[in-house]
Amino acid sequence: MSARIKEMVRVATARLGGGQAGGGGASSSSGFTRRESTARLGGGGTSLRRQPQPMAPTVRTVYCNDREANAPVGYKGNSVSTTKYNILTFLPKGLFEQFRRVANLYFLMISILSTTPISPVHPVTNVVPLSIVLLVSLIKEAFEDWKRFQNDMSINNAHVDVLQGQCWESTPWKRLQVGDIVRIKQDGYFPADLLFLSSTNPDGVCYIETANLDGETNLKIRKALEKTWDYVLPEKASEFQGEVQCEQPNNSLYTFTGNLIMDKQTIPLSPNQLLLRGCSLRNTEYIVGIVIFTGHETKVMMNSMNVPSKRSTLEKKLDKLILALFATLFTMCVIGAIGRAYASFGCQMIKFIQCTQFINNDLHMYHAESNTPALARTSNLNEELGQVEYIFSDKTGTLTRNLMEFFKCSIGGEMYGTGITEIEKGGAERAGIKIDDDEGKRSANAVHEKGFNFDDARIMRGAWRNEPNPEACKEFFRCLAICHTVLPEGEETLEKIRYQAASPDEAALVAAAKNFGFFFYRRTPTTVMVRESHVERMGSIQDVPYEILNVLEFNSTRKRQSVVCRFLNGRLVLYCKGADNVVYERLANGNHDMKKISREHLEQFGSAGLRTLCLAYRDLSREQYESWNEKFVQAKSSLRDRDKKLDEVAELIEKDLVLVGCTAIEDKLQEGVPTCIETLSAAGIKIWVLTGDKMETAINIAYACSLVNNDTKQFIISSETDAIREAEDRGDPVEIAHVIKDSVKQSLKSFHEEAQHSLTSTPERKLALIIDGRCLMYALDPTLRVDLLGLSLSCHSVVCCRVSPLQKAQVTSLVRKGAQKITLSIGDGANDVSMIQAAHVGIGISGQEGMQAVMASDFAIAQFRFLTDLLLVHGRWSYLRLCKVITYFFYKNLTFTLTQFWFTFQTGFSGQRFYDDWFQSLYNVIFTALPVIIVGLFDKDVSASLSKKYPQLYKEGIRNSFFTWRVIAVWGFFAFYQSIVFFYFTAAASRHGHGSSGKILGLWDVSTMAFTCVVVTVNLRLLMACNSITRWHYISVAGSIVAWFMFIFIYSAIMTSFDRQENVYFVIYVLMSTFFFYLTILLVPIIALFGDFLYLSIQRWLFPYDYQIIQEQHKDEPHEYSRVQLPETSHLSPEEARSYMISMLPRESSKHTGFAFDSPGYESFFASQQGVGVPHKPWDVARRASMKQQRAGKS
Amino acid sequence: MNSHAAGTSNGGSGDAAAGGAARRNTRMPKYSKFTQQELPACKPILTPKWVVSVFFIVGVIFVPIGVVSLLAARDVVEIIDRYDEACVPSNMTENKLAYIQNETISKECIRNLTVTKDMKQPIFVYYELDNFYQNHRRYVKSRNDAQLRDASKANQTSACEPEKTTANGQPIVPCGLIAWSLFNDTYNFTRGNENLTVDKKDISWKSDREHKFGKDVYPSNFQNGALKGGATLNPKIPLSEQEDLIVWMRTAALPTFRKLYGRIYFDLKENDTITVSLNNNYNTYSFGGKKRLVLSTATWLGGKNDFLGFAYLIVGGLCIFLAFAFTLLYFIKPRKLGDHNYLSWNRHPAGR
DSSP states (O other): OHHHHHHHHHHHHHHTTOOSTTOTHHHHHHHHHHHHHHHHHHHHTOOOOOOOOOOOSSOEEEETTOHHHHGGGOOOOSOOOOOSOOHHHHHHHHHHHHHTSHHHHHHHHHHHHHTSTTOSSOHHHHHHHHHHHHHHHHHHHHHHHHHHHHHHHHHHTOEEEEEETTEEEEEEGGGOOTTOEEEEETTOBOSSEEEEEEESSTTSEEEEEOHHHHSOOSOEEEEOOGGGTTTTSHHHHTTOOOEEEEOOOOSOTTOOOEEEEETTEEEEEOGGGEEOTTOEEESSSEEEEEEEEOGGGSHHHHHSOOOOOOOOHHHHHHHHHHHHHHHHHHHTTOOSSOOOOTHHHHHHHHHHHIIIIIITTOGGGOBTTTTBOOEESOSSOGGGGGSOOEEEEOSBTTTEEEEEEEEEEEETTEEEOOOOOHHHHHHHHHTTOOOOOOGGGSOTTOEEETTEEEOOTTTGGGGGGGSSOHHHHHHHHHHHHHSSOOEEESOSSTTTOEEEOSSHHHHHHHHHHHHTTEEEEEEOSSEEEEEEESSSSTTOEEEEEEEEEEEEOOOTTTOEEEEEEEOTTOOEEEEEEEOHHHHHHTBOSOOHHHHHHHHHHHHHHHHTTEEEEEEEEEEEOHHHHHHHHHHHHHHHHOSSSHHHHHHHHHHHHSOSBEEEEEEEEEEEEOTTHHHHHHHHHHTTOEEEEEOSSOHHHHHHHHHHTTSSOTTOEEEEEOSOSHHHHHHHHHTOHHHHHHHHHHHHHHHHHHHHHHHHHHHHSSSOOOEEEEEEHHHHHHHTSHHHHHHHHHHHHHSSEEEEESOOHHHHHHHHHHHHHHTOOOEEEEESSGGGHHHHHHSSEEEEEOSSSOOHHHHHOSEEESSTTHHIIIIIIIIHHHHHHHHHHHHHHHHHHHHHHHHHHHHHHHTTTOOOOSSOHHHHHHIIIIITHHHHHHHHHHOOSSOHHHHHHOGGGGHHHHTTGGGSHHHHHHHHHHHHHHHHHHHHHHHTTTTSOOSTTOOOOOHHHHHHHHHHHHHHHHHHHHHHHOSSBOHHHHHHHHHHHHHHHHHHHHHTTOOOSSSOOSSSTTHHHHHHTSHHHHHHHHHHHHHHHHHHHHHHHHHHHHSOOHHHHHHHHTTTSOOOOOSOOOOOOOSSOHHHHHHHHHHHSOOOOOSOOOOOOOOOOHHHHHHHHTTOOOOOOHHHHHHHHHHHHHHHHHO | OOTTSTTSTTOOTTOHHHHHHHHHTOOOOOOOTTTTTOOOOBOOOOOHHHHHHHHHHHHHHHHHHHHHHHHHHHHOOEEEEEOTTTTSOGGGTTOHHHHHHOTTSOOEEEEEEEOOSOBOSOEEEEEEESSOOTTOHHHHTOOOHHHHHOGGGTTOOTTOTTSSBOTTSOBOBSOSHHHHTOOOOEEEEEETTEEEOEEOTTOSOHHIIIIISOTTOOOBSTTOSSSOOSOOOOTTSOGGGOHHHHHHHSOOSSSSEEEEEEEEOSOBOTTOEEEEEEEOOOOOGGGTOOEEEEEEOOBTTBSSOOHHHHHHHHHHHHHHHHHHHHHHHHHHSOOOTTOGGGSHHHHSTTOO
């Protein structure tokens, strides 16, 4: 494991361009130089072509469309395999995996020993059970691997069009070879890493969705080299001749260097021309590309690690236990018959059934909308689910649906929108108010479409004209319709238009404008066309062009975006939207009431978990504008520090703004997320959010998920501080690194002290740590790691933003290794894979398009909220059951072995076995096997609904209360006591004649009697340990005891010449002819169980466990047959109910106001981190697309 | 990655047609009580009521059984006489081994026993050996059942080492250490001049006689070696009728054990003196073992063994005591069922 982490670190450092790992600050600082400089270049947008970089010593040369030329190199095929084994390696590797379990190894050793002449037992009795155990385990492994294999096959056999001669031929993915020219149609997946040649879009552009890689659903743009734009049709494409020289396969998703040599010309290639396997094509009819990397050499596959074999900690402890048992027995020199703990085997079987029958079939974890049930992909980790203390969650697609919906707004001091957010629902539920959220009962005016989920008749359909402030409304809507960088697509009608935006927030705002009657439908390089309804008078519709004069773009420092536009009538207006604090700073004086009211609304929105933006405008005079525009043009054409100058110029005009209102966008959380998180934290689980988003978004979500609230003390470690920015301006990379490191160190130290102080003080406050990826990089440094761990462990929740997939994994293993706590990672995209694999338990969100996370996960669920069921119900039960099963296995074998042990004292330590070989062998396999499996499957301490109602019960799992050495010692003590009872009570009477015939019993009579007592007692003891007893318990316990009698009746009645001396012949009939036998059978089990019963009574009476109290509280309740509680039918009308509920919502003023804006996108962020120019700014997209439309119009 | 997986996620809510189509190929798990883990179950809770009643019931059942068993054991009369020391001539007490190994010395020994209480027939005669490990691993396996059962398998002597074959390779029947070490002390009982004959029939378990020892298997080459371990067998009598051997071969569980020697069908009166003339042949001196002669009557429960009775009585008594103790505890420190204050998160509200 540690090797894997090292490898990660090495890769990470290499990615940053630092070269050797371990160089500490020096190496990473050199990484900064490069990044900074490239970022500048990229930001400048100058037409500087990147120089072809010196090639690495090994270069991959691909001859396009020429299989023969490529053949000598022998590139790997495109078929992938994610299986653990193949036919050849299955046996050795599978056996190796099996013998990693100490129990199996131990029995192998015993089996080997038993073949030697010194062994008192026949080898068959050891080898047969061991073989059965191995066989079943191997079959299970094979079955699981087979499913992986089938999945691989379905991928490998998917079809793609490959150029053969002059036409496209459908070929399975696996046949694809490097150098092939392929065609991918709309919505198709790229079968390999492709070099993008051409697309049906006129300017060589295509849109791809990278949801599989990073969970982002907004489209990315890729652009082909101009030289290759024309190779679209098969006839043309077949003429393509060229040679690609590029880097060797590597796992860096955001870099690619290479050259295309065609027509004796060398053209440099960038990530912009690379289409990665796993992404899909959108909004493009089809594209043509050349296969560069195939199969396991594709970047996405290079990113996936080998399927690690995870084993639960409980199992490891079982190993320890067996080792301890082994050592003890060894020192006791009882080499002979030793208890056979087939615990391992039994546990595996139980877990397998728990997975396949219970988890996979749980109706409460079935998501009807996506038709996805839960799926347990490994069956080794069930009980680990009951001990999770840290959850690491991805944000996009896991906590949120990645759907932004316009939800509420405040215009001119008036609040509109009647929806209730998830977090408000959660709050209301906690306050005990039922909220009726039936979509069908909403008012007829309610509109719900992509990006718009708003209901308020007062401003819909032109009704805003009658509102107190119609002018503000008009400006508000215009601002929404004009001030953005969105591209319309498709037909220019209300229904069919689709908006292409860099961030879903923007699309939502434009969609909102459309629904308010300001339909933005066309963009040209200089104008925005808006179809305005009801503006002049009710019912009138007119198309209004707005001339866009300047665009002041969004960036993370400005936190705002503005456009200057000219109305038809010559009016010049600056529209601005941005974060509340930046906009408020720039407002004109006066109008305090409105500002105050809007501020209050912002706070309300924020505390409801909504993302807010303030909208403002400013009327400009012609002179004002023109003098400013000069400066703007100057700044724009400057070559040095262009960004900075542009920002400065923007400051000049973005002032004296008039506030019109604010918007509230719901970053639609997955259903039930806040409630789920609330429940989980009540269960003592700490939740960390690791996201690639920027800090504001992450904090927003933390609020929305009620991870953080207004009482929480936030420790923010951000790289966006003035000191760091200053250092960056000076540009010395070494200094930057130093400054960041120092500031991180200082904040860690001071926060840690503060946290310690806060923990001791009362009343205790919730603490939250918020850290960004860049600081995290330094905080993960070995010297600071301890501080980071200490601080984060004392926080109730941690939010890491702007983190890379690798950092996600690092943080996970930091806690896993450093805190020795059980960790769980949950995510949905390929960027979560490493995190999922690094945690003890990895959970993938299934039912969406991406499968990467699911493939890497141990469990797949469709919704985040199912974690409650998975952990609190299944996990807790599994843990309880497994603990019971393991301790019981331990107990029953110890009891059995110790009777043997006491006998050994009486045989002159000769190692004579007390029991017949077959008694011993079948003890674990038949006479005591089934009941414990039944308990492992059916035992329930409290019902599922109570498990969720009292999440605190989960803490017993986190504390590992049921598998402490104390618990084991108690079982061990009673095993000791019982074994003494068994041996001495049965042996005590053996000297005397039994029955009126005066005949004497022999060794085998005594041992059979003792064994009968053991079987009866051990089975009854299990019933005493049960919390719920189904008829299967009775059947199995009675069945086991009956099985023993059946066995001994038959076994002692027959004589075989094989493998035994006639020790036990007729023994049971001899015994049954005496009264003594019956009296002993009644006496011994009861005396043996007497101690246990006394212990259980006292324990429950005086030191009850939590679950026992809960059991008692609810003991008179009827059986809960269904866990789903139907909502009560309300007597109020829906409207009344809704308004009542809203009135009941807590109306505290929040310090937090959400802030929504576009995030530059995960991809471009990391690309720039790695020294690659940011491909496109949203505005470029807009311009180019409009160019395209113009051209289309002309032709 | 899976190119076929796409498409389902877009199915919005409320679309009836799509919903209907989805239902047909739904992956929704089927409901069953088993998979939903809702099997009807009884949930026993160990409430104080249960604790007290269980202890009480066990006590009430056990005490009478204990009394009855104890009474039965008390009816048994047992006379035990240790003779291994006493039968050594006074001049050889220092060197018992020489005494027992010297075949020229007569091993005859006379013991007088006084009957302490009336003994009703049948009276069982046992010999008891002490410190004799019939359960030693090597000893236990040193036999061959096939050979004992089947005349044609006389050559099967595996596991019988070191008493497997004679020096010239002839198989010993019965082979092995157990048979070789067969007990060979003999007892004759007289009361006054009345001979109390010992009936040696039916002293072994019937199943052993009929199935383990063959009717047509005769001893051969037995005790022919240089070192005699114990009794010799009459080669004319089949093994199935050599009951002393059969009894001996049912090995004992503990190093102190009794074996049935025979029965006396005479009633003995209190203060009767019984003269035992015995042949003290068996060598227990080499390992410091003791030999005892036991005369005992038996009841339905067997010999004189009050262990069982005491065990029942003590446990029964203890249960009744505990039943009262818990009742008392219930009144002194009543335990309210389902008390919220017991919950760990209520006990330590700040506990995390």
